[in-house]
Amino acid sequence: xxxxxxxxxxxxxxxxxxxxxxxxxxxxxxxxxxxxxxxxxxxxxxxxxxxxxxxxxxxxxxxxxxxxxxxxxxxxxxxxxxxxxxxxxxxxxxxxxxxxxxxxxxxxxxxx
Numbered sequence: 001x002x003x004x005x006x007x008x009x010x011x012x013x014x015x016x017x018x019x020x021x022x023x024x025x026x027x028x029x030x031x032x033x034x035x036x037x038x039x040x041x042x043x044x045x046x047x048x049x050x051x052x053x054x055x056x057x058x059x060x061x062x063x064x065x066x067x068x069x070x071x072x073x074x075x076x077x078x079x080x081x082x083x084x085x086x087x088x089x090x091x092x093x094x095x096x097x098x099x100x101x102x103x104x105x106x107x108x109x110x111x112x
Contacts (some may be wrong), residue, residue, distance in 0.1 A: 002072060003058030004106040007050045008080050010043070014101045017043035017076040021103070029055055029069045029107060043076075047103060054107045064109050072108040076101050 010017070020041040024032035029051070036048045051071070058064050079100030085093045 001058070001062045002106055002108045003054055003062060003064075004104065005050050005054035005057055006105075007046055007053075007103040010039045010046045010101045010103055011098070012046065012101055013099045014076045014078045017047065017101045017103065020044050020047055020078050023038065023075045024051070024071050025074045026070055028110075029066065032071050043101070043103075047105075050105050051107075052102045054105045058107055058109075065076060068109050068112075070110050071105060073104070073106040077104070077105045078102070095098045104111055 001094050020036070020039050020043045023039070024047075027035065032051060033048065036044050036051070051098060055066060058069055059066055079102045081100065082096060082098040084096040086096050088094050
């Protein structure tokens with residue numbers, strides 16, 4: 001039984017989000033939440049919300065025991081980059097790209 005949650009267009013760089021999400025892949029849900037709580041990365045909060053959403057989906061839709069859940073897959077993909085203009089010398093402008101991320105977390109029940 002698998003449950004998933006997706007957060008799209010999160011205003012954090014995918015590279016920075018992958019640093020946080022690599023620490024929780026394959027862990028039990030309780031341990032993963034503890035690791036995220038201690039993480040100092042900017043992406044920790046949206047990843048925590050996505051993980052809690054996946055756990056709630058598993059609990060409400062499939063009625064599984066939360067204590068037996070683990071993070072089966074956790075991925076961060078590149079979203080659409082916001083483009084902003086920054087004024088430069090002699091009337092020119094530079095494009096500033098603000099990256100976004102798509103966070104996908106799948107939790108499954110551990111077989112015993």
